[in-house]
Amino acid sequence: MLHCSQLLKCNFFALSLFIGLASSATVAQTRTTPVSSAVQSCSLGNLQLESGETIPNFKMSYITFGSLNEKKSNAILSLHGLQGNRNSQTIWTGSGNAFDSDRYFVIQPDTLGVASVDPNATTSATRSGLNMKFPRFNIRDMVNAEYRMLTECLGIKHLLAVGGISMGGIETLQWLVSYPDFMEAAFPMVPMARTNRQGNFIWEGVRQVVMNDPKWKNGDYAKGDEPKNGIATGLQIQSAFGVSAAGYDALYETAEQVRSMFNSDVKRLSESIDARDWVYRSWAIDSHDIGQTAGFKGDLKAAASAIRAKVILFPNCQDQLHPPREGGVLEVAKYIPQAKLVDLDDIGGHRGAFTTRTQALFTAEVQALFKRIEDGLAGITGPQFPRAFNREDFCPR
16 A cells, blocks of 8 residues: 655654664654653663673663553553664553553563663663673563563563564564563564564674774774764665665655755764664674574474464565565464464555554554453454455565
8 A cells, every 4th residue: 555655754754763763752643742750770680691691780771651550460561673762662652542551551661782872771782881792692682681670670470461663573572482471462563573684684784884983993982982973874774774665755855855864864873872782782683583482493383383462463564674574474473373464564664663654553453452352352353464465475566
């Protein structure tokens, strides 16, 4: 479905502060932005990683919205993307939104290794002071850190739902496999179940641009002398895959407009993203595959079949950064016992996760599933795959 180019343009200019992987909460919202708690911190001591290495003095920061009920049964974990932070997910939160803070207790953490320059954020290579001696971590390590935060600092033993955008969507799928009994529902937006080889190429390309910045200094650059040009320019390579070709044509009328926005984004990214922390998080995506979770021996079908929650997947068949087929999303949608796939079908590509239309679609689907859970009904409303899909292993052409 091709949407009005003028509407897309308005949405995208409102979203130009995002780039496809989310970095701000000021997205096209029609409702009043909710007020969060103060930034809270959870100290977890040593964080044991799947590799056997340990991150010492590990701390997670987070904000919350709404109130936890007496039974602690209304908690939702909302996870941001690769370039985002705890504020990014506020797009889904607030009165009347998908994660309605009048009814639910919404937890938005800074995830492990967050690339935000916020000095109060979760432990990362930079904030730990270890720099490139910081151990590498993977998506399962990120999920395990979140699990410890919820259980040890918030006393939450079960969630109503987990949801996330982009890297947060990747984490959401991993949550379903790592802790299958921990949630009633899950909502991964533009996720991947496994990283495809094109993705490996894209993120390696960005890393090479970062590491060829003279200020990179093998990752041991000093505060105030960061490789800002490298990370900002490198992320523009990633951004080229964040919007479809049709999306670019709808967004920009002239080459001059492209250059102007390119330079504006470079300036913004250079001030908001830490290069070293971004590199570590990109390595986590590089190695991701839910089939590699312990007990599944690389079998994606077996991992998906073991999921117990109700899952609505929101890929975008026009997403070139997280392609649904190559990223395993179409496959897991087929084998998750209670799953529904909703194709965003937006020329915004990966950035299409943030448009007003997408948010309305997401809100409607989430609220409908929460109502079914509340009413004690089985299953999920609607077909498993969109009716436009004539095959379950390919997006419609």
